[in-house]
Structures are given as structure tokens and as C-alpha cells.
Amino acid sequence: MGPQQPVNDALSENRFVADRLDEVARLLEQQNASLFRIRAYRDAASYLRGLSNPVRLDYQRGGKRGLDDLPTIGQSIAATIAEILDTGASGLLDRLRGAADPEKVLRTVPMIGPALAHQIHDDLGIETLEALEAAAHDGRLASLKGFGPRRVESLRHSLADMLARRRPRQAPIDRQQPSLADILSIDQTYRSNVDKLPEIKPRRFNPTGETRLPILHTERDGWQFTALFSNTPAAHRFGRTRDWVVIYFERPDQPEGQVTVVTEHGGVLDGKRVIRGQEKACQAYYEAQEQRSL
Helix, strand or coil: CCCCCCHHHHHHHHHHHHHHHHHHHHHHHHCCCCHHHHHHHHHHHHHHHHCCCCHHHHHHHHHHHHHHCCCCCCHHHHHHHHHHHHHCCCHHHHHHHCCCCHHHHHCCCCCCCHHHHHHHHHHHCCCCHHHHHHHHHHCCHHHCCCCCHHHHHHHHHHHHHHHHHHCCCCCCCCCCCCCHHHHHHHHHHHHHCCCCCCEECCCCCCCCCCCCEEEEEEEECCEEEEEEECCCHHHHHCCCCCCCEEEEEEECCEEEEEEEEEECCCCCCCCCEEECCCHHHHHHHHHHHHHHHC
16 A cells, blocks of 8 residues: 555555454464463554554654554564555464465565475475574575575575564664573473364365364563464475474564474484474583483
8 A cells, every 4th residue: 555545545554454463362362372462462453443644654654663663562563563564464363363374475585486485484494584584694594405605695685675674773683582491391381282272273284174283372581482383394294293393482672583393303312302403502402401410
């Protein structure tokens, strides 16, 4: 929706965004998320419905910071609003609905077609543009066949341009993430409670339309976590749909990130839960644990 559109049309976009935020809140409530997180989305939706000017103008003038500065709109919700304004959709909402299509998200990046999107998602388990950018910086993307230094550098620039307006000014390139101990603890909590957790109905790889994918929302040390079993082609192909756990995390000063925790087969970490791409750090973590137990 462009800046020259009639005010009534622009304000209807406010209502459209507010409706999406209300749906996020409703699904979070159904999935037993924290009351604080649910209330934050509802308060933001209510604010947007009462806003007398188009929220898109705040976004156009100040980027994500322009949304952060609005009352009741924190940085995480500002990122969701920015994504809706940019694309008409929300990855968070699709995930909560069980309708996430990560390969479609990846194909929004120049140079990434269907085959490449499938390869990135299948080999690395990447589902968001933020996670793709992190992989372009930490070496995981360069490990894939066909990704030479020039291609990775071009992809970094494309992602930086696409995401620049959605992140705070002077956002750090080096992402922070929760501690290994917290991530592995969330993984353990999720897998130990799958029979008690609410479930969603994934649209992908679900020909019978079953509501069968447990989902966990929780908080720890200032981070918001969402955990669920991987529903990727690779997880189905290797029979790991009840082993691989995708954990999403965010906090106000950091964009959303994601990791996949799996059971290692073979080597010194055989049988242990490890974060894909962070095997060395996990080995050091387990060795430190063993030293403390002596």
C-alpha cells in the first residue's frame, strides 16, 4: 500500500495488521504461552485500531525504529508489524497456524530459486530470513555446494537490504543467542512433555490433516522460546520427525533466531543432544559438565 493512497484505505491497513496481531494473541493463548506475551500482542492490536494515522507512515519515516517508538509496540512486535507491512504475511503467525512454508520465504531473496531454497532448508533447516543471514555470516551457508565466497557475499548484501528496515538502528552483525545450557534445557523440557503440550495441524507433510505437532512456548533469562519437532523434508526422509527439535528464540534487543537440536550418532558425542552447526561448542559444554561432576 503506497503513501499516496486515501486515508480510509490506509487506516483499513491498520485494521488488517491489528487483526493479524489479534490472531497471534489468540493462538498463543490456545498454545499456553505466557499471559504477558499474549497481552502484549492484544494491546498492540488495540492501539493500532485506535490510531488516527496510517501506521505505514511511521514505518516509512523511521523504519522499524519508527514502530518501536509507538506506545505499546515493543521491538519484537515492531518486527512482526514490519514484516506484515512488507509482505502482507507473518512468519510467526504462519508458524502458530501450522502453515509455515519456509521455502517460500527463502525464495523472496534475489538469487534464491525453488531448488536452492529447497537445498538450504533441507540441509541447514533454515526457515527465516534472519536465520539465513546468520548462516551467511557464520560459515554454514558457505559449506553448501555451490555457495562460493562471491555468492555468499552477494546474499549477505541482499539480506542486509531486505532486513535493514525491520531491525533496530545499528543492529549488530554478530547475533547473540541463549546459552547452550538454556537451549538444551528447553529441548529437554519439550521432549519430556510432548504428551501434555497443545498441538497444531501442520499443512506440510500431513495428508490426513491430523493435529499432531506439539508446540511449546516458554521464557528463560529474558528470552522467549518456541519449540516444536522439525517438519522438514530431511526430518521425514531420515525418520527424525520425533528427534529433531527446532527452537526459535528472541528478545527485545535481538532479532529472532533459530537452532535445531538433534541426537548425535557416532563420535565422541554419540547419543547426546547437540545443536546442529555448534557441535564443537556442545562438546566443550558436555566436557565441562563431566569435569564438574568429578
